[in-house]
Amino acid sequence: MxxxxxxxxxxxxxxxxxxxxxxxxxxxxxxxxxxxxxxxxxxxxxxxxxxxxxxxxxxxxxxxxxxxxxxxxxxxxxxxxxxxxxxxxxxxxxxxxxxxxxxxxxxxxxxxxxxxxxxxxxxxxxxxxxxxxxxxxxxxxxxxxxxxxxxxxxxxxxxxxxxxxxxxxxxxxxxxxxxxxxxxxxxxxxxxxxxxxxxxxxxxxxxxxxxxxxxxxxxxxxxxxxxxxxxxxxxxxxxxxxxxxxxxxxxxxxxxxxxxxxxxxxxxxxxxxxxxxxxxxxxxxxxxxxxxxxxxxxxxxxxxxxxxxxxxxxxxxxxxxxxxxxxxxxxxxxxxxxxxxxxxxxxxxxxxxxxxxxxxxxxxxxxxxxxxxxxxxxxxxxxxxxxxxxxxxxxxxxxxxxxxxxxxxxxxxxxxxxxxxxxxxxxxxxxxxxxxxxxxxxxxxxxxxxxxxxxxxxxxxxxxxxxxxxxxxxxxxxxxxxxxxxxxxxxxxxxxxxxxxxxxxxxxxxxxxxxxxxxxxxxxxxxxxxxxxxxxxxxxxxxxxxxxxxxxxxxxxxxxxxxxxxxxxxxxxxxxxxxxxxxxxxxxxxxxxxxxxxxxxxxxxxxxxxxxxxxxLVEPPELTKEQEAAQSDKGFQGELFHLLSRLVAYKSIASLPKLHAEECRQTALYLKRVLRSFGASTVQVIPNDVEGKNPFVFAHFLANAPPKVDSTGAPIPKRKRVLFYGHYDVVAADEEKEGWTHDPWKLTGKDGWLYGRGVTDNKGPILAIASAASSLQLSQSLPVDVIMILEGEEETGSAGFQEVIRKHRSMIGDIDVILVSNSYWIGEDIPCVTFGLRGVIHASLKALVDMVQILSTLTSSTGQILIPNFNASVRPLVPAEIALYDRIIDRCSPSLLTEGSHELDPKKSLIDRWRQPALSLHAITTSSPSKALIPSSAESKLSIRIVPDQSLEQVIQSLKRHLQDAFARLRTHNRLQIEINHTSTFWLASPHSPANTLLAACIHRAWGIEPLFIREGGSIPSLPFLEAEFDADAVHFPMATGQANAHLGDERIRFEHLEKGRSIVSEWLRRLDA
CATH class of the missing domain: 2.130.10.10 (YVTN repeat-like/Quinoprotein amine dehydrogenase)
Incomplete structure (x- = not known):
């Protein structure tokens, strides 16, 4: 009964x-x-x-x-x-x-x-x-x-x-x-x-x-x-x-x-x-x-x-x-x-x-x-x-x-x-x-x-x-x-x-x-x-x-x-x-x-x-490696849910080192304990060579699946190696200005979403991917080595990243595929694979009242960039790329594709945001905010997004030359100072690469929907560097939807997307060596 x-x-x-x-x-x-x-x-x-x-x-x-x-x-x-x-x-x-x-x-x-x-x-x-x-x-x-x-x-x-x-x-x-x-x-x-x-x-x-x-x-x-x-x-x-x-x-x-x-x-x-x-x-x-x-x-x-x-x-x-x-x-x-x-x-x-x-x-x-x-x-x-x-x-x-x-x-x-x-x-x-x-x-x-x-x-x-x-x-x-x-x-x-x-x-x-x-x-x-x-x-x-x-x-x-x-x-x-x-x-x-x-x-x-x-209800005791490894496959409604709540609680804000440098260090130490408990054979916290910058976390999950054999039946000794790149630092959260409805430092779930600073950028995906490798290793079915590199300065320009990677190149070893998960779907219902990002140049100008006249020479009244030969090297559109945009337009509503844009044509809106260069002015500040005083200096901050096949160095030189020529024409006694604060080149992968094709198949199997291949207008500075350093293709797998609100108030990600992301990565790793 x-x-x-x-x-x-x-x-x-x-x-x-x-x-x-x-x-x-x-x-x-x-x-x-x-x-x-x-x-x-x-x-x-x-x-x-x-x-x-x-x-x-x-x-x-x-x-x-x-x-x-x-x-x-x-x-x-x-x-x-x-x-x-x-x-x-x-x-x-x-x-x-x-x-x-x-x-x-x-x-x-x-x-x-x-x-x-x-x-x-x-x-x-x-x-x-x-x-x-x-x-x-x-x-x-x-x-x-x-x-x-x-x-x-x-x-x-x-x-x-x-x-x-x-x-x-x-x-x-x-x-x-x-x-x-x-x-x-x-x-x-x-x-x-x-x-x-x-x-x-x-x-x-x-x-x-x-x-x-x-x-x-x-x-x-x-x-x-x-x-x-x-x-x-x-x-x-x-x-x-x-x-x-x-x-x-x-x-x-x-x-x-x-x-x-x-x-x-x-x-x-x-x-x-x-x-x-x-x-x-x-x-x-x-x-x-x-x-x-x-x-x-x-x-x-x-x-x-x-x-x-x-x-x-x-x-x-x-x-x-x-x-x-x-x-x-x-x-x-x-x-x-x-x-x-x-x-x-x-x-x-x-x-x-x-x-x-x-x-x-x-x-x-x-x-x-x-x-x-x-x-x-x-x-x-x-x-x-x-x-x-x-x-x-x-x-x-x-x-x-x-x-x-x-x-x-x-x-x-x-x-x-x-x-x-x-x-x-x-x-x-x-x-x-x-x-x-x-x-x-x-x-x-x-x-x-x-x-x-x-x-x-x-x-x-x-x-x-x-x-x-x-x-x-x-x-x-x-x-x-x-x-x-x-x-x-x-x-x-x-x-x-x-x-x-x-x-x-x-x-x-x-x-x-x-x-x-x-x-x-x-x-x-x-x-x-x-x-x-x-x-x-x-x-x-x-x-x-x-x-x-x-x-x-x-x-x-x-x-x-x-x-x-x-x-x-x-x-x-x-x-x-x-x-x-x-x-x-x-x-x-x-x-x-x-x-x-x-x-x-x-x-x-x-x-x-x-x-x-x-x-x-009960604070968990400290677990042994075996105990916590046994819990690592229980999902974001289980042990991973609890681990993420503790990870979100760390205010790992790299842009405010005086306030949060110690919390950033504690975040790295916490991730070290978690990854070790997940079964990583080697876990280290590596100091940053740049003084005052946050450390790196290195972890290595050893392959333990039965090795492949050659035509003679002998085992093939070499295993493929996958490098996952992520970051544990987050941007600051101003609850009042950004309109948070939840405490940004306390993991909060509502309507199937998880809210908190960093849940989507990038703490949630880090745990999902680490858990995927751990679950395969626990079942003796991890066919590839998985190396994880987590930095703590991504939101501030990745200071010291390249130096640390080169310094520890022998420990990292050769890499076959690079995996990144730091992006978003184009909407809410169609999974995506990102295959392109724009590069970026952040610059600051220091001048006095001449600032306005100088800035006015950068763009026309219609928004066209006036730097000489700026668009000369932009890669032209080809039919294969146009077909990708057509598939996106066929599967997405026009209002979604033009949201936030003055451009009403969905295709032109995507092209402008994803694969055309852009120049943006972010701020103008003066040395004195008082109305009774004449400021002695003024400073402006601008950024330029570059695309294939623009050269980063050539764009920087063209920008400097244009600004200096404009300043010289003013015949002023003031001085002009140009500083390049941060640069990152563009990244573009092939949607038809073996790793991307396999990832799309795993996404299709998990969601029941063929994913869209998309590009984004943002930048990840470390991604093109890693591709060049290890001579390996990179795969960018976004887990969050277009309403994730990264860097905004009420940052969030769905439970289901973290769970699906974990299962997709697990399947991708398992089949990568097939």
Whole structure:
């Protein structure tokens, strides 16, 4: 049996669904009690003093936003499905119909507005929003073996979705319209449904026992208490049991792929169920009473139809129009929250003798009811389902049989359901606002009550409604969360109370339990309490609200676990770990990870209704080389995520040496430790020969794949060698002027992006490429030597770079291919390979008032550069290059290509930016900013971008000669001083080189899209030097999109792009020696 986590009473506000006598959730937390039932005077333990236990406040790492403004009330996680992976799915993984999103795992979250949001765990991005329910989505249940997602709503209906396509399958109606909200769901596979017991009790007997109990206690019935004494009594299905037509075993077993029974806990105190069998074409029943032209056959469910269409981002079903209900539609929310049947916790228990609530297997045919219009064709949905009409969206309408109801299953709302085993038999467990827990045995045609668990005598008097349930994954242990902060722990074999915990006064709304017995409980105060396997409270942290818990109205409404066989189906983002997801009505839904396999950093992730946050709860210890190398392949949602957060925190600003020289040195030392832990055989920090400049980091990953052999079978001793060039220095970040919305020195994730200075230029790509080499080496499949050279002065002109490379030429050795990753895509959706960069000349002029006249001679009024013979050596356009531009224009929108340019022709805009020279004036400054003083000097800064085949030296000489001639014509007594501050020649590679061709093939395989070959207008000074120094071709592989904002505010890169970049480089290195 696959037990599932319970759903808490997650409507728009908990106070609208629970008794008004509830303790206020806004009261301050008090000291917690941890005590056995038999010894209520156990010492008080204060979990808030977490520092004494070595606990640490969570560190926010990521947020993910939904695309509406509704609170998310419930959630479940789809486990990663490796069989759904397909090569080249790539960017299509962002669409809901892609199998790759199933392969990487999904998170489903139901919202107050009636939608279900679907996120991919691989890209951390929203891939779909399912809009169908007309009320809040209060419960979700995942049935992975059938590809079903089941949702229950405040509109009183249940919907079943096909997870591979996110398409609607079934719309399930209750047998009558006075059920109210459906709070909870649990699905039980058919193999766990027992045969009928020999003696059962009818619905009428259950109702009589209920009324007899109320008469004995002298309490009002719920109907009298709420002023509607006949609202349910005369409703269909409340009378004597009807004759049942139970199918034989072969009919019950259904399709070999297996069906099961869905149980729903309702606001009208009942538990209802319906059998959902997987269908085959032979079960389709078509009426012959009407012509085919008038009654088209309903579409088969998606898993039966190979041509079922893939939906768009939003998949909608027709709204349900229920007839007005005198009871639920006439009383306001406050009236619906009146206490049920007196004070919970003090009711007299009903007889503990097992009894059965019987059901009928007869099917209710919707098209034979009072619906207007001709009869429609139907499909049989199971032993207790319905004949149904085909909806406009392909879904099938089903209705629960009137006899498939456990009437008066509780004396209050059935807030939560879960499943487990008791004495090796499968059971259903229900919790209610009446403070009772009931254990049920599911039978073919009935639901038998096994036992009722009452609040223990030692429990506080205020122990009220049962709001959440969960069970131990392997032991017969039940955890129940109560209103008022109580957690009771039960033995499901002996039905004895094991322990009572009262960690706080807040309502316990959700709980999950790890396989090792560690319990997490979310509460209405916005906190999560953690208990160890001995039921000792270890820690409580603020989860709902903002990162500091200042939002007092937050509540943790739902929880789920991922990673392995546990309470919930789910995907473990990092192998070998558990992930805890929590959702709140303060528009916060969070995910946290607990390390199971090792003592490495315990990354926790948080999903929010409008934000998805990632938290690091525990500072990781220093790891050995073997430990951290084993973590290096766990991706940017795992250990690399944590490493990048620490790397971003270093303010390695090379342009401000007086303030940050030591931090730059610490950055180099940190990278040394990381690369050594990744498995590099040699790692060194090399000092810069230029005084006051930052050091270099050198690392060498030795090839360890089996060597290639020649025609005689002898191994080829020489291995190819790849040199990766990167830089760890970053530009300064002015939060106010640049408009940062996040702390630039704190890694922050939002909507699938990682924000922080250096995440894209160049710290993120450095870790991605180092991890790619490390993962290949760890698997004994690295076929080439990988040498990494990381400098700390790239943003200031690479001072000392050439000297250090030449000085350590023998240590670096011969190089076959140079790899760089320091650029961006042209847009957001098409991967690119950069094959050309312009060169640059930075110059400064010093003069007085003559400055303006001199500068005016550099360009014409139309922007043409007037330096003599400046354009004479520019390489002309050839047809092959024009074809590259045409391919770009064909695949990109014109507005994208002309963005930020006055040129409206997309092709001319690209040519001007990428392969034509340019002159820019950056600043003019004077020696005195005062208006009362005449400055003694003035200085201007300008730059010239050069392109193939301009000579750097010739352009510099032409510039100097032109400026000196212009100055001489002024006949002034002032002096002109020209300084060339920095130079870099252009770089141009062949798109058809073997290394570029292989890289394009690897990108195509990863993203499923052929990349574009592009050029850029910027410069990387070290790249042409490295090509010339080592006589090797260079490959420039951009990972970031065109909206990366490098050197600007809110610099960012997508999680998915770092992950894909890592896998692309790994594949490229693996195939480079083929």
């Amino acid at each position: 696959s037990p599932t986590s319970s759903s808490s009473p997650t409507s728009s506000s908990l106070s609208n669904t629970r008794p008004l006598t509830a303790a206020s959730s806004s009261s301050a937390p008090s000291a917690s009690l941890v005590r056995p039932t038999a010894t209520p005077d156990t010492d008080v333990t204060d979990p808030s003093n977490s520092s004494e236990r070595g606990a640490k406040e969570p560190t926010l790492l990521s947020t993910l936003s939904a695309n509406d403004h509704e609170s998310l009330l419930c959630l479940c996680v789809a486990e990663a499905d490796a069989t759904a992976a397909s090569a080249g799915a790539g960017l299509s993984a962002r669409t809901p119909s892609s199998s790759s999103s199933l392969a990487s795992g999904r998170v489903y979250a139901g919202s107050q507005g009636g939608s279900i949001h679907v996120w991919s765990l691989a890209s951390l991005s929203l891939i779909a929003r399912l809009s169908s329910h007309t009320g809040a989505v209060l419960a979700l249940e995942l049935v992975k073996e059938n590809g079903w997602l089941i949702s229950a709503s405040g509109d009183g209906t249940i919907r079943v979705w096909h997870t591979p396509t996110l398409s609607p399958l079934f719309l399930i109606h209750p047998p009558h319209d006075n059920v109210g909200d459906i709070f909870s769901l649990v699905y039980v596979p058919d193999r766990f449904i027992s045969d009928d017991p020999p003696d059962t009790t009818s619905h009428e007997d259950c109702g009589q026992e209920y009324e007899q109990r109320q008469a004995r206690e002298g309490a009002k019935s719920i109907w009298e208490h709420l002023g509607k004494p006949t609202a349910f009594k005369n409703a269909p299905g409340r009378g004597p049991s009807k004759e049942r037509n139970i199918p034989d075993k072969s009919a019950r077993d259904g399709d070999p792929r297996g069906g099961g029974r869905l149980f729903a806990g309702c606001q009208d105190t009942s538990i209802q169920w319906i059998d959902l069998q997987t269908l085959s074409s032979s079960t389709q029943a078509v009426s012959s009473d009407f012509p085919t032209s008038r009654t088209p056959t309903p579409a088969l469910p998606p898993y039966l139809s190979s041509s079922f269409p893939s939906p768009g981002l939003v998949s909608s079903s027709p709204p349900i129009h229920r007839a007005p209900n005198k009871f639920f539609d006439n009383c306001d929310l406050k009236s619906r929250a009146i206490p049920l049947l007196g004070s919970p916790g003090h009711t007299t228990p009903i007889s503990s003798t097992p009894r059965a609530i019987t059901s009928s297997s007869s099917l209710t045919d919707l098209h034979r009811s009072s619906l207007a219009g001709p009869m429609k064709h139907s499909v049989t949905a199971g032993a207790s389902g319905a004949f149904a009409s085909n909806g406009g969206d392909g879904s099938i309408d089903l209705q629960i049989s009137e006899d498939c109801i456990a009437t008066y299953a509780h004396y209050g709302y059935v807030y939560c359901l879960t499943s487990s085993r008791s004495n090796d038999s499968p059971i259903i467990i229900s919790g209610s606002g009446d403070s009772l827990i009931r254990l049920w045995s599911p039978h073919r045609s009935s639901l038998s009550l096994i036992h009722t668990l009452h609040p223990p005598p030692s429990a506080p008097p205020a122990s009220e409604a049962i709001l959440s349930l969960t069970t131990h994954p392997t032991l017969p242990t039940l955890f129940a969360g109560h209103q008022g902060g109580l957690i009771t722990i039960w033995d499901l074999d002996t039905f004895q109370s094991l322990r009572i915990l009262t960690p706080h006064p807040y309502d316990v709304l959700s709980m999950v339990c790890l396989e090792r017995g560690e319990l997490y409980a979310g509460d209405s105060g916005g906190g999560v309490t953690r208990c160890d396997k001995a039921f000792t409270i270890v820690q409580r942290w603020q989860a709902a609200g903002d990162a500091h818990g200042s939002q007092k109205e937050g509540a943790v409404l739902g929880m789920a676990l991922t990673g392995g066989e546990n309470r919930c189906s789910g995907t473990d983002i990092v192998a070998g770990r558990k992930t805890l997801l929590t959702g709140g009505n303060d528009r916060l839904m969070k995910v946290r990870r607990s390390s199971i396999a090792s003592q490495c950093s315990q990354l926790r992730k948080r999903f929010l209704s409008r934000r998805f946050q990632v938290w690091d």
